[in-house]
Amino acid sequence: MKILAVMGSPRVRGNTDTLLDSAIEGARQAGAEVDKVLLNDLPGEVCTGFFSCARAAYCVKHPHVNKLIDKLKQSDGIILATSVWWFSVSTSMKAFMDHWICLCDPETWSSRVPGKKVGLIAVCAMPKERGVSDEVLDHMQRICEWLSLKVVDRLPVEGVNMKGEVVNYPDLMERASLLGQRVARACAGEPAMINAHHTDSA
Numbered sequence: 001m002k003i004l005a006v007m008g009s010p011r012v013r014g015n016t017d018t019l020l021d022s023a024i025e026g027a028r029q030a031g032a033e034v035d036k037v038l039l040n041d042l043p044g045e046v047c048t049g050f051f052s053c054a055r056a057a058y059c060v061k062h063p064h065v066n067k068l069i070d071k072l073k074q075s076d077g078i079i080l081a082t083s084v085w086w087f088s089v090s091t092s093m094k095a096f097m098d099h100w101i102c103l104c105d106p107e108t109w110s111s112r113v114p115g116k117k118v119g120l121i122a123v124c125a126m127p128k129e130r131g132v133s134d135e136v137l138d139h140m141q142r143i144c145e146w147l148s149l150k151v152v153d154r155l156p157v158e159g160v161n162m163k164g165e166v167v168n169y170p171d172l173m174e175r176a177s178l179l180g181q182r183v184a185r186a187c188a189g190e191p192a193m194i195n196a197h198h199t200d201s202a
């Protein structure tokens with residue numbers, strides 16, 4: 001089984017990257033083949049709302065985008081990890097998800113990639129009481145569900161700001177690993193162990 005792991009923070013070895021690596025390790029331990037992509041390594045081609053992509057099922061304007069869209073199409077599962085920027089996903093994660101419009105059939109708005117299993121990670125600096133990461137995960141989950149993708153786990157992370165400081169929280173690292181394992185197991189056909197709307201927050 002193949003999992004695409006998408007790193008949506010520009011800060012390499014930052015908190016999002018570190019947690020994603022832990023999730024990848026967990027997924028590999030559970031038997032998945034994982035392909036990690038750093039969105040910031042890719043040309044920053046934003047959706048121009050051309051809409052021909054919805055008919056074509058690929059981005060007609062930006063060839064580079066299609067390499068990533070193809071990886072997504074070929075995967076059984078996806079792990080999306082983003083830093084929180086202004087109460088939302090990062091710019092690169094938003095740009096990537098905007099391109100998902102080519103995954104919708106424009107006649108019915110049904111999904112061309114239904115059933116893929118998804119794990120979501122959002123990382124922010126504000127304290128847990130504000131619930132910011134959970135709000136961002138709700139937003140990402142809504143997009144996934146529109147495309148009939150199945151969110152099997154989500155990890156809201158709050159209160160981390162300095163580059164890579166999340167390594168000082170072994171419970172969070174362990175929780176990220178568990179998310180990776182859960183996505184891999186879901187891809188292998190095991191029933192989801194949790195309701196993704198109410199995961200045990202680390």
Ligand SMILES: Cc1cc2nc3c(=O)[nH]c(=O)nc-3n(C[C@H](O)[C@H](O)[C@H](O)COP(=O)(O)O)c2cc1C
Pocket residue numbers: 009010011014015016017082083084085086087088123124125126127132160161162163164
């Ligand atoms: C442009 C920008 C906007 C941000 N907006 C928020 C925000 O709205 N809420 C928050 O809690 N943290 C915000 N942060 C802080 C980051 O989410 C935080 O530093 C996080 O740990 C970054 O993860 P990273 O190390 O993976 O980049 C913002 C950071 C940047 C650079």
